[in-house]
Each structure stands twice: as structure tokens, then as C-alpha cells.
Amino acid sequence: MTSGTFHSARLAVLTAVTAAGLALGGPAMAKDTVELGFVGPLTGGVSAIGVGGRNSAELAVKLRNADPKSKYHYELQALDDECKPNVGVQVATKLAANRKVAGIVSHYCSAVAMGTVDIYHRFGLPATVWGAVLPDITYGNDYAEITRVNGTMINQNEVAAKFMADRGYKTWAVIHDTTDYGKGHDKYFTKFLEADGGKIVGDFGVTSDQQDFTAELTQIKQLNPDVVYFAGLTPLGIRVRQQMDKLGLKAVFQGVSGIKSDSFFDGIGPDLAEGTLTFLEGAPAEKLPGGAYFLKEYQKAGFDSAAEAYGPFAFAAMNLLMDAVETVGPDRKKIVKYMGTVKDHDSITGPITFDEHGQNTVALITPYVAQDGKWVVWADSEYASGKRKLPGQN
């Protein structure tokens, strides 16, 4: 976070000064307009997250435009990738081919990001990932254009496996979608869990639009695991959790960051969701270094939907991009170079430091539990205090 966006008081003074200057007839310098892009799933099953990210990015742009100290006027083009790789490639090409676009903040869905990073590289467009967690997006290539502010599923699953093993659970059944996202989670969780002494008793790949899971769940019921680990996104998670109940499967339902969304509760209601676990990089917005500021501004902007889990990351990524433009100008090559040097860069999600792959080295992961229809940080929950118990805990 640079410039005066934190300090609304100073901002107000500056605005007043500018206004006075205008009133005196001194022409305020017309700022050059810089176009930036945002890509995320704005429709479809995970649109709640995408819209939250879009709003957060918009908020960052709005605040920066209101800051008289910024050298440019920013315009945001928000495009919808529908969480589908084919659509993502289209919108990515559209942005990348538009030479006016200086840089973008892109993608929540890992499968989409995997399809678009090559395009960004080919067009030399700096793209900062705000939500997708598949490691290969940054680690699977050495494209200097691609950076990522959020952590990866490697960190996430390491913490998740240890957390669950520490609770004394022994056996897991895995249901993962067969996209890169689900398979990646499955791979890393299995790896870390086995290191922690846990055992996977069954592993089921399902298509990402599958409706019926009774056959898989019936088999899982017979295997009788302590925990059902689900690696996929919210719509599928809702179906799996619902059908677990229909079959009388009493195991703990452990999700991944893909289900950490308020729409999870809209889909199945607070009763069935109760006790569901999930893990997310960073910390809840209100606990982030600049979280209070972010939430206050978000509230003030009057968006009609929540910022959701990755909103703060989209906000931080957008600010980082604009900081780059402020420093080196709206030139793709220079921005890419700038991104390579980012170290301890101030942001609302904490300091950002990119490693040689453009991956933010943040390793902070927070466990959450569903309690009374809300995601509650584990440490603050009644489960941690012992007032409520997860299945299989005494």
C-alpha cells in the first residue's frame, strides 16, 4: 500500500486543495488514462467469489483514482472467465491483444489460469494471480509475467494435513474433481498426510459437473473413514455434503479453500454445513494488517455482495499493479521487470515478496470451521474451546 489511500484525512485535505486550485482557475493537469484488467468467474457456480474479487479490485482502482497524488487515471476492464478454461483463454487473449492494457489481475480458477499463462507470456502482459492456488501456475513455468499474491495449495495442504492429524484423525477418504485444481489438492494433501501418519483409505475422482455421488459415497461409507476430504469448488462440495447426509455418512467433512465461500451456506443451510472444515491462505480480512481499512472502504463503497475469501488478495494485487505503474509507467516490459524486484511490498494482506517464480512467499494459512452458518476462524470457534465437538472427537 503506498500513497495516501490509508489516510482519508490527508486525502480530504488534498482534495480540498485541488478543489481550491480548480476554483482559482488553475487547470489541474489532466492525467493520462491507464487501462488495467481483471479476470475472474463472474457467472457460474463460483461467481460469488469472482464478483467479490472484482468488487475489491474495482475498489482499489476507485480509491487510487480519488488520490490526487497518483500520476495516472486508471480504468478497469473486468471480464468473466466463467471458471471455464476455453472462455478464460478467449478473455485473456482479448486483454493481452489490447496494447492499451498495461497489466491485469487475473483468475480464481486454477484450471483457467493454467490455460492462460502461456497467452500472457506470449503477449508480455504482466498478470498477477489473485486467487488460483495450483502451484504450477507460478512454479510450472519461468514466465516473468506471471506473479501471484496468494499462497499455493502446497502450503495449504501442509497445514491442513498437520492440523487434522493433530486432532487425532487416522483415516481419510478423498473425493476430488478431476481438474488440475482437484488433482493438485489430492496430490499434496496425500503427500503431507502420509508424512504425518494419516491413511487414505479411498480416493475418488469425479467430474467437476457431476450431480450424483451416491455410488462413490456408498463405497466410502463402507470404508468408514474418520474424515471425508473434498478437493473441489463450492457447487460440487454442496452436492457431496448433501448426499453424505442422505446416505447417513457421519464422517467429518473437510474441504479445501475452494469451498470457503458464503454461498456454501446458501446452498446447504447452516445445519448441514455445521462442523465443515476448510483452510485458506492468509487470514480473515479483519485480521489482516490492513483488513479493518479494507472492510471499512468496501462497506462504504456499497457493493451489494460480500468481498468473499479472496477479495483482499484481489485488492492487494490491483494495488501492487498500480504501484508498479506509478513507479515505472504504463509499460508492460517495465512492469514485468518491476514485479521481479518486489520485496516486502506493503499490502493489506501483509508484506508481499516474490520469489524467482513470482510467487508470494506468504505461508500464513488459517483453518476455518463452519459454525452457525458462518466460517469461523478455528482458534476463535466453539470447537477449539471445546464447547462443540467435531464428529469422532471426545
Add this chain to the structure above:
Amino acid sequence: MDLGLIAQYLANGIMLGTMYALVAVGFTLFFGVLDVIKFSHGDVLMLGTFAGFTVWLGLQAAGIVNPWLQLVIILIASMAFTAAIGAMIAKWLVLPLKKAPPLNTLLLTLMLGTAIREAVRLFYPNGSNPKAFPALLPSASIDLGGFLLRADSVILVAAGLSLIAGLNLVLNRTRLGLAIRAVAQDEETARTMGINYMLVVLATFAIGSGVAAFAGIMNGLYYSEINFGMGLLLGLIGFSAAIVGGLGNLYGAILGGFIFAGLQVVGAALLPFASAYKDVFAFAVVIAIMAWKPTGLIPERTSDRV
């Protein structure tokens, strides 16, 4: 494998089979009377389910909260709406193309299905997101040694099977059924005998579509969720089931529906490879059956077409 588990698989299969059979029946009816494949069937089903969901929202807003009353109203509204849509499609899109090559009808209904699907996605409020369908049936259950028997599943299957039985009665025991069968058998002669051809065709399309709406609502109640794409796979499965059973034969459609469900369950439960391939397995077997019996397991005899 213990008994409870087998019972559970069986229950899953019967549930899916009933739904598939209800969809397949529509395909077979349409083919019976007009020799057409109506590919928009799955999407009409989805439209009916969304209509039912909308009625439910209206009932909630109007303060009518008794689940049984809600269910009855939703079912009647959705089936009537879908029946009307089905009849309209027949009158204005399928019948005018009667003299054209059958491919044209096929293509037309395929495009119509896409149009319906996209229309719901774009114009229904927040239509691209899945909707949580209300649980209107009692969720009581008994645990029979590893097998959880749920009241709502039992009611759904019983209702679905009775609807199929009822349809069978209509076709075989009523004047309308007689007329439908007569048209299916020989249109020219049926007309000569004073049967109102247009009315029979419209009634058939209305019945087939109404039954599909029932399957859609059943699907919503069972999965507690509906989405704009739900008709796509259901339609494809229903169509395959109708083909496997023998297009144009009611019993064939029912048999086909249960066979397909059985294949899916077997594919997911008994085969050693990942369950992600259960649809691949089921469709592969369908291909094999078609190669073995090109006219379906219960071939259509011209004398008892539907």
C-alpha cells in the same frame, strides 16, 4: 460386500432408474406418434423444474408454507406449464416440419434446447448459479444395518413408479390411449376412422413433457439443487435409455432407464478403476448393446407401438 451395502447400491440404482425412465418415456412417446426425436426434451424438463421452483418462491412469498400443499401446487403448476410448452413445440415447430426430412426436426429441436437453456441462464434472475431446491418431503430415516432408508427417497420412487404405471394405464385402457396407439400404428387409417390427429399429437407431446417435469421436480427434491444445465445430461441419458430399450416402446424405455442406472452404479461401485469413468463405462456398454441389438432390447413392433 455386506447386505446393507448391496441394499444401498440397489436403492441408489432404483432412484436413478426411475428418473431416467420418466425422461425416456417422453422420447419414446414422441417417436411413437410422429417418428421424431425431440432433442429439446431435457431442456424442457429443466424449464419445468425452474417453473416449479418459481412457483415455490411465490408460495413462500404468499405465506403458504405447508410443505405438502406446496408440493402439490408446484407439481401441478410445473407439469401443466411444461405440458403446454410441449404441446406448443409440437404445434408450431415439429408438426410444420412433418414433410421435411427427419434430420431437420432433429436439428431444430437440438437448437431449441440450446436456446431454452441459454435463455434460463441469461434471463432467470441469477440463472447461471445453481439454486437450492427446497426439501419438501419428510427427511425421517431408518438405519437398516448400514443401509439408510429415507422416507423422501421412498416417496419419490413410489410416486415415480406410480406415474409410469398410470401412464401405462392411460395408454392401454383409455380412449385417448387407444387414439394415440392408433396414430402411432397408422396415421392415415387413424384419420380415416375419425380420430382428431392434431389433438392426439398435441396430447402426446403434452403428456410426455409433463412427465419430464415430474422427473425434473423429483431430481430437484432428491439432489436439493437445480441448475440450468441439469437437462443436458438427463436428456442424453433418457434418449440413450429409450434407444437401448427400443425406441417407440413404453416398456423398453422403462427397461432402458433402469439398465442405464444399473450400469452407472456398477461402474462406480464394482469396477476397479476410478469412479470418474462411470459414465464412460455406462455409455460404452450402451454402444455395445446397440451394436448387438440395433433396434433395442424390446424392438418396436408396428402393431404395438406405444
